[in-house]
Amino acid sequence: MVSPGILCIEHGGGLSSSYVQLRALVSSPQSRSAITIGSLHPAAAASAAAQHGLQEPSAAADRRLLAACYTGDDDAFLCLRCRISHPIEQRLRDLHRRFADTYGLDLIELASYGLDDDGRTLSYQALSALPAARITPFTAQAICSYDASRGAGLPHWARTKLQAHNGLKAYLLEHGLLLISNWALLADSAPRRVRHAWETFGAGSLTVEAALALHAAYRSHYREAKAAYRRRTGKASGWEPDDAFLSSISPATDPKSTCSQLIQIADAIRMARSGRWQWMQQPQADDGEGTEVEIADPSTLTGTIEPDGPSAAEQLALIHAALDRATVAVMPAVLAPASTNPQLQCLWQGFGEGLTNTPLAERCGCARGTVSKKLRSEHHAATIARQATTELLRDPAFSSLASSLEDLERMVEALRNHLLHPEREEDIAPLRRWVHQHLPVS
Secondary structure (H helix, E strand, C coil): CEEECCCCCCCCCCCCCCCCCCCCEEECHHHHHHCCCCCCCCHHHHHHHHHCCCCCCCHHHHHHHHHHHHCCCHHHHHHHHHHHHHHHHHHHHHHHHHHHHHHCCCHHHHHCCCCCCCCCCCCHHHHHCCCHHHCCCHHHHHHHCCCHHHCCCHHHHHHHHHHCCHHHHHHHHHCCCCCCCHHHHHHHCCHHHHHHHHHHHCCCCCCHHHHHHHHHHHHHHHHHHHHHHHHHHCCCCCCCCCHHHHHHHCCCCCHHHHHHHHHHHHHHHHHHHHCHHHHCCCCCCCCCCCCCCCCCCHHHHHHHCCCCCCCHHHHHHHHHHHHHHHHHHHHHHHHHHHHCCHHHHHHHHHHHHCCCHHHHHHHHCCCHHHHHHHHCHHHHHHHHHHHHHHHHCCCCCCHHHHHCHHHHHHHHHHHHHHHHCCCCCCCCCHHHHHHHHHCCCC
């Protein structure tokens, strides 16, 4: 099924019988090969707009159409879905414009998370009875969850819902992009995470202890300041620390310097949490042995899943299936060069047999550091883990994890370590076993 983003009411004013050219037409995940660019003419939506006397988009027009939806006018519902596809499209294009070059975002992939509406007539009343997370397409979910008492217009509500889209957040995180403000990120980060981030990625002059102290002061004042902002403005987003706030958390420092230091801490946290550093392909230590990591496996994730979901065994089955599919998607291209490179063939063969770096280097006649640089097994395991996580977050059993940055980080870490470390001492790690079974013969 082809799923276009439907665009109904023209922003330039007036109605169009042909309804504007489609900006994006994307296939469903089940039929990615059907990507097309084209146009759509939702006549029912045009008829509803004319029936209700609407000449151009406005908050009043939105209220009139919503009132009609409440009484069972599903053509009015279609017209509203068209209406909010405009701000959704604008937000997706803005994300692409700002981050595509740096993070490798694909516009069609982005569009698939918000412009998945094929223009069919749907029942507002039937969909509104469902939990919001189960409502599709996304335009319908945004409208059915709309709460006018929160003070936002429908277009703003749709953009906000899109930014909270679990699938979109997982896609962005997979590409290393953590879409959260510096101020919310600082408030959401525990001291242990800040210590790790600053020790690893800190680029400012603060010592680790000074960074932790500043972060602690920030968090102790943040909630009260944010609550005051919400009472004053009626808005849940947009807060930024002013000079008074900055002086209260660090009286001996100029407010501008304090602000700069907080941003440096946020940058370090963002680097650590998003996994962006893994795309930098930094060389490993010369001894090639790497650093110790905390061993985790998928079974440690079950404590974060809602209790009324699938059983632990069913969850693990979903996890292993997602890992299998992600491995098949990633590793053949990784192993392909080994068919024409004898040293690489030797290294991957030894890796598949379970050899560590030192015996691998001795067998293949290279330095221990070369083993890590050639195989990059940690990097490939992390790529597989992120791809599997992205798939799992689309399943209701795991979708709630996307609301917590720490849960997402923990999930990717657990899957990565599961791939690299055997569950029992005498076993071979799953990624090594897969390589042993699928390494192409030279």
